[in-house]
Amino acid sequence: MYVHNITDIDDKIVNKAQQLGVEESEIANTYAEKYFELLKKLNVIWPTHTPKVSEHIEDIQNTIEQLMNKGYAEINEAGDVVFKLDLIPTYGELSKQNLNELTNISDFCLWKKIQFGKTWDSKWGKGRPGWHTECFTFIDKLCCQKVHIHGGGIDLKFPHHENENAHCRALYNTPLADIWIHIGHLSTPDGKISKSQNKKFLLKDVVDSYSPNLLRLFFLKNSYSTPSLVSYEILDDLNEELNSFLVAINKAISAIYIADNKYDLDSSTEINSEFLSFLENNLNLPSVLTWLQQLKKTLLTSIKNKQISEIKTHLSELKTHLEWLGFQIPNEHAPENLELLTTWKTHIEKQEWKSADEIRDKLIKLKLI
Template identity: 30%
Template sequence: MIKIYNSLTNKIEEFVPLRKNEVSMYVCGSTVYNYIHIGNSRPVIFFDTVARFFKYMGYKVTYVSNFTDIDDKIINKAKQENVSETEISERYIKAIKETYKKLNCLPHDANPKVTENIDGIIQFIDFMIKKEGAYVIDGDVYFDVAKITDYGQLSGQTIENLMNGARIDNNDKKHNPIDFTLWKRTDEGKRWDSPWSLGRPGWHTECVVMIDNIFKGPIDIHGGGLELKFPHHDNEIAQSICVHNHKIANYWMHNGRIDMGGEKMSKSLGNVIWADELLSKTSYQAYRLLILNVPYRQPLDYKEELLVQATTDFEKINRTYISLFRKIDLEFLEMKPANGIIDQELLDLKTAFIDAMSDDFNTANAITAIFTATKHINNLMRNGKTEADVLKQALKLLDGMLWVLGINIELERLREEEKSLVLQWQQARKNKEFIQADILREEITNKGIQL
């Protein structure tokens, strides 16, 4: 049974999919006016791991994440560089997709963009106006939060306390200071014709419309960073209640933010580490371990030591993996007939890994389970009597667990001449012919063979 902490109810709940053995997921993506930093990469890596785990458990997963390609920040950047908004957005969409790939994320099933969904957004807003959940003033359209019950449910706020905290602006045309913008009349940047004005949509409508458009109804999981809970996600829910009378997703999941030196990481504070910058210094495997070493709901305070730790962690896993792979490659080959022996401890380790991931995707405990597995596998390899079958099972187990965390270790089988070189080296060591062994070892290293 997979359990999820549902931000909507603030409870750990059993995951029951809308359709048997299927999972539909939507995660809010980036506003495309810059590269992504490690804070932005946390939901990317974490939700990729969630999708992978569901797949590992046999679910058919549909995972969608958008690109927000209409925004003031994009307009400003375009002005600064004296280029079109499209040039800015397309440049960063391309770069961000490259970063996703470098982080070894599985391709999303779709990456919708706001600019491709304007007709749907206009229809959706029009429908809210007809249902009296939204109103038009001077070409702007606002959502009327007073028209729905439970506004602010996700962030645990009521209309009253939101009103107390709201900035009261006497010039405000809105019915209520906390009503949010659905359509904005504007003379600046990209704009579209609508029944209300020449303008552009507000941010909160795009995700609801894209989800509708792709999934044609409610979904299982809606995710994003904690900072999106309010107002973005509460506003998505409010619109969906107005139009469909459902709350978009049965499970809402939010990952904690990444700080640096106890401070919020932000472009304006200038304490940002770009994902690509970190990837040029470290492997994506260590990067993913760095992120996944901390349970997703906890804040992650980035320090250089965490990266050092993650690098060491990956080295340990990598060493065991390579030794195991080579041992099977060199000694047992595929030719050995299967004898059906099963190592109970390996089965228990698989269960421990699945239990950790099923416990609200506790990746930290899942990584611990991988380390317990590598220790056991090292013992199996040291024990000369271990059956070929058991080692093959161990490799399969390790492959599966690492796949869930998005960590691949790519090794090629050795060619015959490489194999005989390694076997000669092993024999020389056994015979204590150290000079000969050193020469062979050097040859092996020069050929780029990892042992």
């Protein structure tokens, strides 16, 4: 099960809605629709659940009530319900910080008593839920108290994930997740990509200008947990590497078709154990890419030597692992291109070299041989 939550109400959304004179739901739904459209283009595995905050207010209020009943929450002077951090001795375990040594740390809000924007009734007064409580509630409700893998940006480790974890410690005396995955920031040569600082490198622009496959290759090339540098120059260079994989696959398919008059590939190839070992080693994606590059090199050697059996084996392995990683391999062998290959083979067999050379030039331009 894969849960991807949608924060469809917060102060930023409320302020934007008031600025434009529309409902908060209109702002949230517009951005959510655009976001999910991009996920589809990127061939991302679709979440099992995409819960929205606005649809789980009662569940969130139940979480807050449980915390209050156990003595982990209280109402402060402003009328907000806050979490009593001093009751969690393990606070800081995720971000490797000692609660006693933390400065400027304060009890965080579970329910904000507020009057403007979208609000809900509660026994603590009209208001909105706190961000940390929203996210914990989704995990508690949909994943039965805790989750195996919890992901997010490195900037969320503290305080957001630490505060989510505190909920689970308070209610169940257990960590919220078995494995935490924190993603490093992207930056451009002139600084970190930041919406607040108007330093934008939009995903939509990259997808429209290049391809979803290119983004997958970019992330393979970089460790997920460290900062990564991105620019259009970097993507241009990487696009050549992506094309080298696709061209190798096209050449292999052509070689098989020319030899057998058909393209029949074993689809039962298993995932390589060395490949898996890299993924099991803290998602060592750069090593995965190196492994794929070596496999591509081996495939090209077998094409050069016209070793059809080896071509089939290496092609099947390369396609299987690329597709397993979410790459979409385009089919460049349309009927008209297959006919070109057949005609080229016929001219060669008849020693009609001039005609064969003309077709060969076309096939080279199409990157099929």
